[in-house]
Amino acid sequence: MIPARANRLQLAAVLLLLVVLHFYVRPRLWGSRASPDFMFVGLMLFAMRSSPGAGALAGFLVGLAADSLSPARFGAGALAHTAVGYFASWARTVFFADNLLVNAAFVAAGLWVRDFLVLLTSGSGDRSMLTELALYSPLQALTSALFALLMLVAFREWFSIRLDA
Numbered sequence: 001m002i003p004a005r006a007n008r009l010q011l012a013a014v015l016l017l018l019v020v021l022h023f024y025v026r027p028r029l030w031g032s033r034a035s036p037d038f039m040f041v042g043l044m045l046f047a048m049r050s051s052p053g054a055g056a057l058a059g060f061l062v063g064l065a066a067d068s069l070s071p072a073r074f075g076a077g078a079l080a081h082t083a084v085g086y087f088a089s090w091a092r093t094v095f096f097a098d099n100l101l102v103n104a105a106f107v108a109a110g111l112w113v114r115d116f117l118v119l120l121t122s123g124s125g126d127r128s129m130l131t132e133l134a135l136y137s138p139l140q141a142l143t144s145a146l147f148a149l150l151m152l153v154a155f156r157e158w159f160s161i162r163l164d165a
Contacts, residue, residue, distance in 0.1 A: 010158040011046065014151065018042035033136040036147040037111060039065065043081060044107045044148065045159070047088035059085025073122045080117035084110045100152055108145035112137050 022038035029035040043062045047055030063081030067074050088110055095102050115137040119129045152159055 007158070010155070011049070014155055014158065015042045015046060018045075018151075034139045034143060036144040037140060038147070040081075040111055040114065041107055041144055041148045041151065043085055044088055044110050045103075045151070047085045048092045048103065048106060049159070050089055052086050052089040055089030056082050056086035059083070070118075076118045076121040079121055080114045083117060084114045087113075100149065100156075103152055104145040104149045107148040108141040111141040111144050115140075 018038045018041060022042075026035050026038060039062050043055075043058055046058050050058070059081035060078055062085070063078030066077040066081065070077055088106060091106065095106075112133070116133060119132055124132070
């Protein structure tokens, strides 16, 4: 098999695993505000390895899926995921996307920005927005980043991640 095609199939297998984890394991973990967002981890892993257009399209699709299950205004998640997918793809040219800690930091920062955009566009109150951004969003960003680290270590050969830095 051609290496580029193998990389696509391997990435698709990991993304499928993350979707299954999101809908089967996440509801059974501790509270949804603190449990890792597996689909967002998949979006970030894909976006950091693709072009900005593909990252934005993937973000839009993940956002539509998130909007269908969210009490926020419909479209808020799609807009936030699209923006984060686009900027994650663009930022990989500025930063080193093959470093393990940079990937985890991207996931954590991207999740916090996504939550900020969703809260901003859904019109939540000031007090609930402050609570979400100061307490729940960093907690979910931390758990998602830790899970992304686990995924990257487990599939480091597939993602071509350096473990030396």
